Amino acid sequence: MAAAAAAIRPMRLAALTRSRCSILQTAYNPTSARTGAKYLRARLHGPSMVKFYTPEANIAQIMRQWPELEMRNFAEEERLQDVEDKKKRGKGAPKKAKEKGDSRRASRRR
């Protein structure tokens, strides 16, 4: 019986592997050819990557979504107040140049 086991033809072994794969529904790849299946088999990493940073609370967004909460954005109010103060002192933003030659940079070159 031991002598007969060594004489099994490779064709029969291949047929055995093929039928086993069809029964267990695995891929049949006797030559170990690279099919690129590993790129399809691996799980997607995108969703876990995006979860790394916790999203910051955006007060402006919350105010837009739920106006009934009547929240106040103190940082924004302070910024607007600073802009008003600067205007009063005469330090506000300069006027937008209508043509290309009007801007400060163009007049500085001469």
Next chain:
Amino acid sequence: MPNARVLRDIKARNVVKASEVLRRAYLYVARNETLSPQVRHQAQLQLNTFGKYTRPTTVKNRCAESGRGRGIISEFALCRYQFRLKALKLELPGVRKASW
């Protein structure tokens, strides 16, 4: 306003997530040795047209506070110094000084 590098990293992560399935599909075709070389080459050329932020290698864990790229503790998304500062102020839940 988070660090500029952190913003870039967030952008990269979003783009990677959006393009991951398409990228995998092209990779499968390009790396499949049972297909003809012309088809594989076409797939590889298509892969080359993808932008840099579609590649998962552009994604790097960064500190959410300081933007540091090294010494990051992933569980808190903080670099080791920021982790220490916050832990000592008891701002990290369940973290306390070890002694045993």
